[in-house]
Amino acid sequence: MKTYRIAMIPGDGIGKEVIPAGQKVLETLARSESSFQFEFENFDWGGDYFRRHGSMMPANGLDALCGKDAILFGSAGDPEIPDHITLWGLRLKICQGLDQYANVRPTRILPGIDGPLKRCRPEDLNWVIVRENTEGEYSGVGGRMHQGHPIEVATDLSLMTRAGVERILRFAFRLAQSRPRKLLTVITKSNAQRHAMVMWDEIAAQVAKEFPDVTWDKELVDAATARMVNRPASLDTIVATNLHADILSDLAAALAGSLGIAPTANINPERIYPSMFEPIHGSAFDIMGKGLANPVGTFWSVVLLLDHLGETGAAQRVMKAIEHVTANPLLHTRDLGGNATTVQVTEAVCSEIAATAKSPLTTA
Ligand code: IPM
Numbered sequence: 146m147k148t149y150r151i152a153m154i155p156g157d158g159i160g161k162e163v164i165p166a167g168q169k170v171l172e173t174l175a176r177s178e179s180s181f182q183f184e185f186e187n188f189d190w191g192g193d194y195f196r197r198h199g200s201m202m203p204a205n206g207l208d209a210l211c212g213k214d215a216i217l218f219g220s221a222g223d224p225e226i227p228d229h230i231t232l233w234g235l236r237l238k239i240c241q242g243l244d245q246y247a248n249v250r251p252t253r254i255l256p257g258i259d260g261p262l263k264r265c266r267p268e269d270l271n272w273v274i275v276r277e278n279t280e281g282e283y284s285g286v287g288g289r290m291h292q293g294h295p296i297e298v299a300t301d302l303s304l305m306t307r308a309g310v311e312r313i314l315r316f317a318f319r320l321a322q323s324r325p326r327k328l329l330t331v332i333t334k335s336n337a338q339r340h341a342m343v344m345w346d347e348i349a350a351q352v353a354k355e356f357p358d359v360t361w362d363k364e365l366v367d368a369a370t371a372r373m374v375n376r377p378a379s380l381d382t383i384v385a386t387n388l389h390a391d392i393l394s395d396l397a398a399a400l401a402g403s404l405g406i407a408p409t410a411n412i413n414p415e416r417i418y419p420s421m422f423e424p425i426h427g428s429a430f431d432i433m434g435k436g437l438a439n440p441v442g443t444f445w446s447v448v449l450l451l452d453h454l455g456e457t458g459a460a461q462r463v464m465k466a467i468e469h470v471t472a473n474p475l476l477h478t479r480d481l482g483g484n485a486t487t488v489q490v491t492e493a494v495c496s497e498i499a500a501t502a503k504s505p506l507t508t509a
C-alpha cells in the first residue's frame with residue numbers, strides 16, 4: 146500500500162476551519178481505498194507563529210516540506226500584521242522557494258449553484274486559468290526611498306524572464322491540449338506594456354508551433370474581462386501573468402457562483418519539489434471562528450491534489466461527492482445564500498464518499 150505524506154498548513158483565519166475539514170475528507174477517502182493511505186503532518190505557521198517567533202515560518206521550513214508528496218494550504222493573512230508581510234513570509238516563500246511556477250485555477254458552475262450571469266448555462270462556463278506563479282508583477286523587485294518626505298519614490302518592477310514565460314506557456318499549451326476543446330487564450334496587455342508583454346506574445350507564437358493541434362488566440366486583459374462576462378463559452382484554457390490571472394480568477398470564481406468554491410493548484414511540473422493546493426478565498430476574518438466558511442474550495446483543492454498524485458479515480462469520487470452536496474440547496478453555506486455550516490457540508494461530503502466506496506470483494 147502506498148503512503149502519501151501530506152503537509153497541512155492551515156495558516157490564518159478560516160484556513161484553520163477548512164483545512165481540518167479537508168483532512169477529514171482525505172481520511173474518509175483513505176478508509177475506503179485499499180491502495181493508498183495518508184500520513185499527515187501539521188505545520189502551525191502563519192500569524193500566530195509570527196507573534197511568537199517574528200516570522201511566518203521557520204527559516205528552514207522549506208526543507209521540512211521537501212520530503213512531502215503534497216501540501217494542503219489554507220490561507221495567510223492576519224488583521225494585526227501587514228498583508229505584504231504575511232504574503233511574502235509564507236505563501237509566496239513556498240510558491241517561489243519550491244518553484245511552483247504553474248498556478249492552475251479551474252472554474253465551473255457546479256450543480257445546484259446559481260451563477261450571476263443570466264444567459265450563461267453551466268456548460269458555457271468551463272475554464273482553467275493558468276497563472277504564472279513565480280515572477281512578473283510578483284517578483285518582489287523594487288524599492289522605496291526618501292520615505293515620508295515629499296520626494297518619496299517607490300517602484301515595483303514586473304520582471305519577466307524568457308525561461309519563465311516559455312515554461313508557463315508550454316505548460317498552458319500542454320494543459321489545453323489535454324482538454325476536449327484544445328483551446329487556449331493567451332492574455333497580455335501588450336498594447337500598453339510594450340516590452341515584457343510583447344515578449345509574451347512572441348514566445349506564445351513560438352511555443353504554439355509545438356502544439357499544432359491546439360487552437361489559440363490572444364486577448365488583452367481588459368477585453369478579457371468583458372469576454373468572460375459576455376461570451377464565456379468562447380473561452381476554455383486561459384494563460385496570463387501573475388497579476389492579470391490573479392484578478393481574472395477572482396472574476397471567474399464570482400461568475401461561477403462564489404469565491405468559496407474556487408480551488409487552486411500551485412504546481413512544480415517537474416516534480417522536483419512538492420506542489421501545493423489551496424482554496425483561493427483567503428483568510429476571511431469577518432466570518433472566522435463562526436463555522437460559516439465554505440469548505441468546498443478546499444475539497445475541490447483536495448481533488449486537484451489527488452489528481453496530481455495520479456489518484457484520478459479517487460479524485461473523481463471526491464468531485465462527485467462535492468457535486469452531490471452542492472446540488473442540495475440545504476447544504477449551501479452563507480456565501481451561496483444558504484444556512485449550512487462548515488461541519489454540515491463536511492459531514493455530507495464525507496458520508497457521500499463513504500456511501501460510494503467500492504463494496505468489498507466477496508467470494509462465491
Ligand atoms: C490569490 C490571492 C493571493 C494573491 C493573495 C492572498 C495575496 O488573492 O491566491 O489569488 O494575490 O496571490
Ligand code: MG
Nearest residue numbers: 391392395425
Ligand atoms: Mg487572488
